[in-house]
Amino acid sequence: xxxxxxxxxxxxxxxxxxxxxxxVGIGGLGEIAAGDDLLMLVGNAIEDEISTGDIxxxxxxxxxKAEGRSLKADSREDAITAETVRLVASxxxxxxxxxxxxxxxxxxxxxxxxxxxxxxxxxxxLLPEDPDASARALCIGLRQRFGxxxxxxxxxxxxxxxxxxxxxxxxxxxxxxxxxxxxGTRDDxxxxxxxxxxxxxxxxAGAANLVLGKTSRRPVAVVHGMDHLVRPxxxxxxxxxxxxxxxxxxxxxxxxxRLEGFHEGFAAGQRSTVESAVIAEGSAPA
Amino acid sequence: xxxxxxxxxxxxxxxxxxxxxxxVGIGGLGEIAAGDDLLMLVGNAIEDEISTGDIxxxxxxxxxKAEGRSLKADSREDAITAETVRLVASxxxxxxxxxxxxxxxxxxxxxxxxxxxxxxxxxxxLLPEDPDASARALCIGLRQRFGxxxxxxxxxxxxxxxxxxxxxxxxxxxxxxxxxxxxGTRDDxxxxxxxxxxxxxxxxAGAANLVLGKTSRRPVAVVHGMDHLVRPxxxxxxxxxxxxxxxxxxxxxxxxxRLEGFHEGFAAGQRSTVESAVIAEGSAPA
Numbered sequence: 001x002x003x004x005x006x007x008x009x010x011x012x013x014x015x016x017x018x019x020x021x022x023x024v025g026i027g028g029l030g031e032i033a034a035g036d037d038l039l040m041l042v043g044n045a046i047e048d049e050i051s052t053g054d055i056x057x058x059x060x061x062x063x064x065k066a067e068g069r070s071l072k073a074d075s076r077e078d079a080i081t082a083e084t085v086r087l088v089a090s091x092x093x094x095x096x097x098x099x100x101x102x103x104x105x106x107x108x109x110x111x112x113x114x115x116x117x118x119x120x121x122x123x124x125x126l127l128p129e130d131p132d133a134s135a136r137a138l139c140i141g142l143r144q145r146f147g148x149x150x151x152x153x154x155x156x157x158x159x160x161x162x163x164x165x166x167x168x169x170x171x172x173x174x175x176x177x178x179x180x181x182x183x184g185t186r187d188d189x190x191x192x193x194x195x196x197x198x199x200x201x202x203x204x205a206g207a208a209n210l211v212l213g214k215t216s217r218r219p220v221a222v223v224h225g226m227d228h229l230v231r232p233x234x235x236x237x238x239x240x241x242x243x244x245x246x247x248x249x250x251x252x253x254x255x256x257x258r259l260e261g262f263h264e265g266f267a268a269g270q271r272s273t274v275e276s277a278v279i280a281e282g283s284a285p286a
Numbered sequence: 287x288x289x290x291x292x293x294x295x296x297x298x299x300x301x302x303x304x305x306x307x308x309x310v311g312i313g314g315l316g317e318i319a320a321g322d323d324l325l326m327l328v329g330n331a332i333e334d335e336i337s338t339g340d341i342x343x344x345x346x347x348x349x350x351k352a353e354g355r356s357l358k359a360d361s362r363e364d365a366i367t368a369e370t371v372r373l374v375a376s377x378x379x380x381x382x383x384x385x386x387x388x389x390x391x392x393x394x395x396x397x398x399x400x401x402x403x404x405x406x407x408x409x410x411x412l413l414p415e416d417p418d419a420s421a422r423a424l425c426i427g428l429r430q431r432f433g434x435x436x437x438x439x440x441x442x443x444x445x446x447x448x449x450x451x452x453x454x455x456x457x458x459x460x461x462x463x464x465x466x467x468x469x470g471t472r473d474d475x476x477x478x479x480x481x482x483x484x485x486x487x488x489x490x491a492g493a494a495n496l497v498l499g500k501t502s503r504r505p506v507a508v509v510h511g512m513d514h515l516v517r518p519x520x521x522x523x524x525x526x527x528x529x530x531x532x533x534x535x536x537x538x539x540x541x542x543x544r545l546e547g548f549h550e551g552f553a554a555g556q557r558s559t560v561e562s563a564v565i566a567e568g569s570a571p572a
Contacts, residue, residue: 017311017497019504024306089535100535108448157484161447161536162394163455164529165465165485167492179451198443199451200496206453207493210486210512211303218305226496243450249375249386250447252540261547262554269555277563 021225053227089253131172151176307511339513375539417458418523437462
């Protein structure tokens with residue numbers, strides 16, 4: 001990170017976090033439709049709540065709706081396929097198969113993020129085309145409108161391995177640090193910290209979900225007190241929170257990886273028998 | 287859930303969440319040592335902040351320290367082995383191998399939760415023996431002391447597949463709902479919700495981490511405004527957030543699952559060659 005770019009942004013990478021913060025859910029945006037001016041609508045809705053150094057959290061659903069990312073529901077399976085870069089795992093359920101995939105945004109999630117709740121009947125909704133870019137456009141516009149610095153997070157609701165239940169995560173971000181890097185800091189016993197990087201944008205996304213619920217009646221939250229994370233627009237977005245697949249120990253479902261290994265092993269086992277038979281033939285005493 | 291047990295607890299399972307909440311970090315507990323009366327120390331620290339319906343968040347580190355879960359650092363690898371129920375994945379790093387395991391608590395995490403930061407030199411710290419029980423003891427004691435209802439969460443910092451950075455999760459909980467179940471609710475278009483269960487205890491744990499940082503100077507947070515989640519003590523704890531291994535598509539690291547499959551496939555491949563050779567011998571025209 002370029003320290004000179006942080007002048008005036010109150011950066012305190014290795015400092016203690018603030019002692020408190022508050023999250024306020026905001027409604028009153030009405031039903032968002034394709035082509036709506038989200039910047040204006042969100043700006044109007046948060047006008048009385050937002051102040052300098054706040055972080056605005058917006059659910060991806062209204063971003064997608066404004067971006068016109070809606071499709072006919074009967075093309076849902078095709079939409080999932082089109083959004084999929086890589087199948088990670090699949091699981092049969094009554095009436096079909098849940099596909100957990102890595103999608104075009106790099107996110108690993110069920111159904112590639114193609115969503116059928118809180119959408120008009122007969123339609124499904126894709127995730128925003130580029131949530132970091134959407135966050136950036138909102139951040140630029142809102143900074144201009146209000147005349148002060150703020151950060152923006154766009155969220156989605158995702159399941160996770162090993163634990164039940166879903167949590168909201170940051171799939172887009174702008175004008176803020178998405179991580180808090182503790183590497184190089186010392187613990188209370190003056191030793192380097194074991195724990196290195198906190199995914200603060202994900203923790204804020206989850207916090208905001210606690211006041212948003214799951215209907216579009218309250219699709220926006222304002223977070224007061226996290227101004228130490230607000231940064232210039234050059235700061236990288238939420239995409240940087242995605243673990244590169246080559247570093248991922250769970251890049252493939254256990255059953256899928258096992259099957260891949262089985263096929264390789266099967267071929268190798270056949271070869272080894274043939275080879276040992278050849279060796280046996282060649283070397284055996286007549 | 288037994289509705290009759292919820293009388294007086296303001297349960298609103300399918301209602302909108304509160305419009306806002308506030309998280310306050312609390313310090314001043316000093317260094318916690320084995321045998322310390324955590325109930326008294328935490329109670330004293332939060333006395334001026336806590337009120338009815340609040341949720342108290344406590345980092346597992348101070349719970350472990352009070353419970354005397356400290357070991358000599360030179361037995362760290364042995365401690366990890368002892369805490370491990372099942373090896374999930376492993377990854378070499380400079381100077382050793384990181385083991386991702388399912389530990390005695392059912393949690394899947396690196397090094398079985400054996401922690402070497404913020405512990406006195408030459409020691410490592412195990413997770414609390416039973417974090418739900420520790421949360422319950424705190425919850426009972428604090429409810430008695432203050433004379434009102436509150437919930438308790440015990441947190442730990444965990445990595446996750448697919449995403450970089452760590453977040454805090456609830457490894458123990460008492461006196462509160464750890465999930466918010468949306469099944470059966472309708473979306474804005476009057477259709478059943480796709481999204482079913484929100485892991486609210488994990489989202490609150492992550493929110494609290496935003497004011498705690500990673501040193502023991504501020505190991506406790508009070509969450510105001512989540513009183514709709516406060517429940518009788520009979521409510522199940524954070525253990526219920528752990529996905530049963532048989533339902534887990536990522537129960538084994540991809541490389542480990544692949545290797546398992548390879549060995550099985552290899553044996554099957556050898557058998558198949560032998561069998562086809564036998565068939566070929568028996569059926570081939572002489």
